[in-house]
Amino acid sequence: MAFNQELEAITQAFSGHGVDEKSLATILGKWDPVERETYRKNTSNFFVEDHERKFQKWNDHHVRLLKHEFVRFKNAVVLWSMHPWERDARLAKEALKKGPSSYNVLIEIACTRSSEELLGARKAYHSLFDHSIEEDVASHIHGIDRKLLVALVSAYRYEGSKVKDDTAKSEAKTLANAIKNDQKKPIIEDDEVIRILATRSKLHLQAISKHYKEISGKNLEEDLNDLRFKETVQCLCTPQVYFSKVLDASLKIDVDKNVKKSLTRVIITRADVDMKDIKTEYQKLYGVSLPQKIEETAKGNYKDFLLTLIARGG
Structure with missing residues (x-):
């Protein structure tokens, strides 16, 4: 491989989700000091030239980003x-520490797990942190999202097959009125x-959603302006749509590290649950297969691990 091709390969190895460990080992490992200096001079997005002292130093911001990429597989x-x-x-716990930008993770856990799984997470939270999830959500969240999130993480839903259609229809009307009067009384309250x-x-909520569409002519999530309510309805009624959208956002090259982390979280937590349905929905929404998108975007051992996991469900 010519040196210019090696420069391009190393640049690609550092850009994306994860790193291409094989390229780094085979190319960087054999470069002599002059070749490494040439690389530093030709990658101004990674290195900054100190003209006064005549050397190239790592861009601190990029070093921080690379640290996250190197540990992504681990x-x-x-x-x-x-x-x-x-x-x-x-x-x-991590979502609570990060604040509002990560509250969707609390909604995922509360709304896409079974009642027993959510109860198990609450037991584990007790064991790990000597607090309850409910307690920490109530004490850490001070905005308008608190009431909804405390209620969601406290839930233990009925999981049988019986649905009272009249009740579902009545509650669909309740939701329709609340959405209609949102300007007078915010739905979050x-x-x-x-x-x-x-x-x-x-x-039952899927039945409500069906009746809501009959009443309003739109899907419930379309009419909800509040982000937390929209995420809640999606996670409860159409989780494959929700997770496909989260995955697509996480696979964009220029997103921040927290959005990128969603790729790991979703694939790890859904690999044994509904990954086949998510893959089908992703293809439907974006016209490309999820494995192909990961193949194009992710790097190295991290990419290989993700592809192995999403293949588990068929």
């Missing part, structure tokens, strides 16, 4: 190896809406 393996209860407990979303079974 973090994925650690997360995959955890008991699901511990994994969800730790994900919830509507106790009746929160009760419905936090306590009803997923089958």
Whole structure:
């Protein structure tokens, strides 16, 4: 391989999700000092020239980003190896530390796990942090999202097959009225809406969603302006759509590290659950297969591990 081709290969190895360890080892390992200096001079996005002292130094911001990329594979393996209860407990704790930009993770855990799985996560949270999830959500979240999120993480939903259609129709009307009057009373403060979303079974909520469309002519999530309610309805009624959208956002090259981390989280937590359905939905929404998109975007051992996991469900 010519030196210019090697320069391009190394640049590509550092850009994306994860790093191409094989290229780094085979190319960087054989370069002499002059070749390494040439590389530094030709990659101004990675290195900054100190003209006064005549040397090239790493761009501190890029070093921080690279540290995250190098540990991406390790973090994925650690997360995959955890008991699901511990994994969800730790994900919830991290989401609370990061603040509003990560509150969707709390909604994922509360709304896409079974009642027993959510109860298990709450038990693990007790064990790990000597607090309850409910307690920490209530004490860490001070904005308008608190009431909904406390109710969601406290839930233990009925998971049987019985749905009272008349009740579902009535509650669809309740939601329609709440959405219509959102300007007078924000839906995030509507106790009746929160009760419905936090306590009803997923089958019941799907029936509500069907009746809502009959009443309004639109899907429920389309009419919800509040982001947390929209995420809640998607996670409860159409999780494959929700996770496909999260994955697509995480696979964009220029997103921040927290959005990129969603790729690991979603694939790890859904690999044994509904990955086949997510792959089907992703293809439908974006016209490309999820494995192909990961192949194009991710790098090295991290990419290989993700592809192995998403192949598990067929």
